[in-house]
Amino acid sequence: MSETDETLLAQMLKGDEVAFTELYGRRQGPVYRFALHMTRSVPSAEDITQDVFLALIESGRRFDASRGTVLSFLFGIARNHVLRRIEKDSRTELVTEIDEHLSDGSLMEDLTKRETIEHVRCAVASLPPVYREAVVLCDLEDVSYEEASIILECPVGTVRSRLSRGRLILMDKLARHVVRKCV
């Protein structure tokens, strides 16, 4: 049976490198993707992921299990770094290629799908940060509203309303894209 994140964290704080590697391997993906969707920049996502786990090494003792999971703790650190970066550097390098996995369908279908996904990715990245983070966490990373409220430091109701508003903006952006494509 695999160890919980909390157990791994406790072990790594005692100097267990294997526990750190296991925890990193388990949680770097969500942290990296969160940073990537928020900044739409591969170098920034890498930097933020590094900063998050460095912070865990240095200040992992600040984790309080009564206030959420280890993952929400990591998302919280990532969010702080993301917001600082967005504020500091509004011009970020665009992601040129993320999706390299074509499905088994026809080439045209694949291209259309890739194009659609890329457009959704652009639309998400163009959301105001306050809505973007709610959409990225809840819709892309499958974080519960309760956990999102801890990460975003706001009530659950606020998470819901930000998510709803974010989806409405997306709906508008994506609908315009479909119209443009059809014209």
Place this chain on the structure above:
Amino acid sequence: MTDDAVRGLLRELAEADASAKAPPELELRLRKEFRAHHRRKSWRSLGFWVLPVPVAAVIFLAILTLVHRRPPTESANGVSINTPVTISSEQALRPETSRPAATTPAPRASVLSAPETEEVVTEFFPLMDPAPPFQRGQLLRVELPASVMQIVGLPVREEHLADPVQADVLIGEEGLPRAIRFVTFEVR
């Protein structure tokens, strides 16, 4: 477009990016940093008393052994000591990395018998933190197991932990070891 359609598109995006992850070299960098952090931490956590205890114990054992072994001319049974040298705080705290064997304050037959070697010393590692004011003290040359180097944070390979190494121990006026430095001999 409906809310369900937007959610569907977001699900597609989530699936497409599900395998996105940080590059492998990042893990290597972080593991390196993890090791460095815990080395620093274990060094700091030794604190005021814990650090001197193992070092002081070894050093006092060495000195005690030597008290009963006169004259202390050569190393034997893992412990040797030279004539105590009284030094001032300025001398003791001056950083030094290399010096010719001829400048050592007391004659050391075992060292000087090899005329083509040069004595190379490390910096002093404090054995008390914080250290009380230091006015005068004695510098003693002793031979200790290499494991003592590990205690002060120097890297020693496992297979060399029992090897003898020479060290200069700075003894304060109150008779407690204040600092230690290690000595090697390099062929010129």
